[in-house]
Amino acid sequence: MPIIVNQISSPLNASEQEVISAALKKLGSASKHAIDCEIHKSSLDARKRNDIHFVHSVFVTLDSADLEKKLCEKNTSLTYVERSVYKPVISTKKAEGKVVIAGFGPAGMFAGLALAEQGYRPIILERGSSMEKRTASVQKFWLTGELDTNCNVQFGEGGAGTFSDGKLTTRIKDPLCRYVLERFVDFGAPKEILTKAKPHIGTDNLRNIVTAIRKRIIELGGEVRFDTALTDLAIANGKVQTISAGDKNEKVSAVILAIGHSARDTFELLQCKNIFLEPKPFSVGARIEHKQAAVDESLYGDHAGNPLLPKGEYQLSWRDKNGRGVYTFCMCPGGTVVPSASESGGTVTNGMSEFARDGENANAAVVVAVTPDDFGHCPLDGVAFARSIEQKAYTLTGSYKGAGTTVGGFLDGKPEIAGTVSPTYALGCKATELRDVFPKFVTDMLEGGLQNFSRKMKCFGDKGAMLTAPETRTSSPVRITRNADMVSLSVENLYPCGEGAGYAGGIMSAAVDGLKAAMQIMARQAPCDK
Ligand code: FAD
Known part of the structure; x- marks a missing residue:
């Protein structure tokens, strides 16, 4: 050791x-x-x-x-420290049917890889397409505004973080994080992620890594079915007996639900099946864009531009007198703001970068924490709240264009998009009053936050910086509540995990959670016969 x-x-x-x-x-x-x-x-x-x-x-x-x-x-x-931490306990108890995993994002991918490597031959269902087809669908949306609601920035091989900065920072302090980093390196990630305090992979590397993991799962006897959503669960005697996906029904021994935060129709299915769900807090707001050089100058002063320094990254937060928080999130140095909708008639923004982080602009979400007290205590009230914001933005811009304004235009109530920064949002932005998109308490907090941040970082004082809204898919608005063994409170062989289940936030914690769900299954049932 x-x-x-x-x-x-x-x-x-x-x-x-x-x-x-x-x-x-x-x-x-x-x-x-x-x-x-x-x-x-x-x-x-x-x-x-x-x-x-x-x-x-x-x-x-x-x-x-x-x-x-x-x-x-x-x-x-x-x-x-103990360095080797991944030691699955494998049961000898036979179970009828296979382990099915819904979702091939970081949670489903790491669950699938761990199970396949231990001989379980899981069946993985992914509603979106394989990487090549998915990339074409996403590019088409970004160029033309034609959205495929099953295959987009949220859905498809690799999950929601595929078109991302591939940041692997996390607040969880689980020793399995090191294991996940090592596996990313095994499948092609740059070795530096093992030693950087703020590791990132970049969307360019991530796409190849995800494909390599999928190929390994298949080599080991697992199945990955793309363009195939989990559409039904037949539950009897407190267990999922069979699942429906595409034109097949499958007898299952266990189901891992790794469906991500945007699987709104699947949340509805779970509610219809009386699976215990509850609403949870999340955040909404906008992406802010500055020139990367302005961020570097704010952080490094005269040292900005020194090639030995990493691209400047920041994280800022502020609370109002009532304790509500506004904070920056998911910063993408040298990145672009990306159209990230998954539902027809609703606009969504997010951010991504390539590994080199060499774009002209830096972007980050500036988001306000919202809780069930703001939007309602029924399980899917948070989904309805986010959807109404996305739909308002779409109606105001008349398309999937970003609802945009300079910071000055927002603060003065005179939205405009001609500022110091050219917005990178591929579909373009339309000058929009953000107070017509969000409830007042959200825009009040955004105002307060931007003013506070301008006192902490010089670039936040630039009235010409660009805001593109709305950012609503910050984390899941729903929790699929589970017990200490990671099993749903309602069904004993259903394992909700990852971001959609409300137990992870980001690529790293979702991957660790997926891995843990797989370990729980291994501890309870033997691998399939070869
Ligand atoms: P997801 O990645 O959302 O995967 C769920 C998968 O399930 C999806 O592929 C979906 O198609 C599939 N699915 C849904 N319903 C069904 C169904 N019924 N049947 C079958 N399949 C289904 N996080 C970071 O840590 N770092 C970043 O830099 C970062 N950048 C991001 C940038 C963008 C543009 C986005 C959208 C997100 C970003 N995130 C980032 C967040 C990160 O992507 C998520 O936290 C992470 O992907 C969650 O992993 P997951 O496996 O739980 O869910």
Whole structure:
């Protein structure tokens, strides 16, 4: 087992070897017992403009576990870690039928991969198309405004994050995160994601990785059925007995629901089947675009443009006197704002970047937290609230164009789109009064948030920055409630997981959640006979 040596500061141009040497120096005479060293994480400390530097932590494996433990007890800047954490327990209990997974986003993909690698041969249903066909559908929508409601930025191979920045940052502190990063690298992700404190893959890499994972699942005997939605569940004796998808009914031993936050018709199906659902808080707002150079200058001052510095990223938040929050979310340095609708007649925005993050603009969501007290306590009230905002925007612009305005135009109540930033939204923006799109409490919070952020970061004071709305698919408005064994409260072999079930937010946490659902199934039933 390695120990982690924390808090190794280095200049921007330090080599890997220099960082490792500094870590070994911290271990003093114990360093002669080191048999392996590797950078664990590197993050940028740009709090002081005259002292911008990296801070690293370094894995060091010693030749004696006892010595490692002893050192960690004495020195608080050292951490003792268990590195290998993915140890599924496999039951010997036979079950009739196969494991079916609905959804091939990060949750379904990692569940499917884990099950396939342990001999379960899962059947994966994905309502959208395979990557090549999906990419063509998305491009067509972005060019012409012709939306395929089953295959789009939310639906299709790889799930909602495929057309994204592929950020892998997460607030969960689960050791399985490391396993997920390692598997992404196995399937082609850049190795640097293992060591960056804020790793990202980029939409360009992610598309190839997702396809490689799918091919591996199929090689191992799993099935991936694209253009095939789960449309019905036959439940008897407290269990799902069969599922319907396409023109087939399938006898199942367990069902993993990894359907994402936009599967509104599937949420309705679950409600009809009396599966316990509850509304949950989420957030709504707009994407803000600045020039990336302005973001870099706000963060790095005179150092902006230094090629040793990463593209500037930020995260800002503010609460009003009642405790409601407005915050920036899912920042995409050097990225584009993307039309992300999945329902006819409703406009949705989001953001993505390529791995190089070399576009002219930076974008981030600026969103306001909303709760069932705002939109209603019935399970699908949050869905209805988000949909009404999406439909208002569509009606006001007359199309899937973004409901847009400069920040100044928004604050002054005179929407306009000629600012300092050219909007990147592929379908274009139409100048729109955002107060006609959102309820007043949302636009009041957006105003307050933008004013507060302008005091924290110079670029937020630019009245010519661009807002494109609405951003409504920030997280699931519904929770498919489950027990501690990850099983639905209503059906004993139904495993809701990932973002759509309300138990994850983002690619990494959805992947970890999917993996855990697969581990729960493995602990309860044996793999299929070969
Ligand atoms: P999803 O990825 O939503 O996958 C669910 C899948 O289920 C979909 O492919 C859908 O087609 C399918 N499905 C739905 N209903 C059915 C059904 N009835 N039958 C069969 N299949 C069904 N997160 C990050 O961490 N970093 C980012 O940089 C990032 N950027 C994003 C950019 C964009 C444009 C978007 C839209 C999202 C972004 N996210 C990002 C969020 C991230 O994509 C999600 O948190 C993550 O994909 C959730 O994973 P999931 O597997 O739970 O669900």
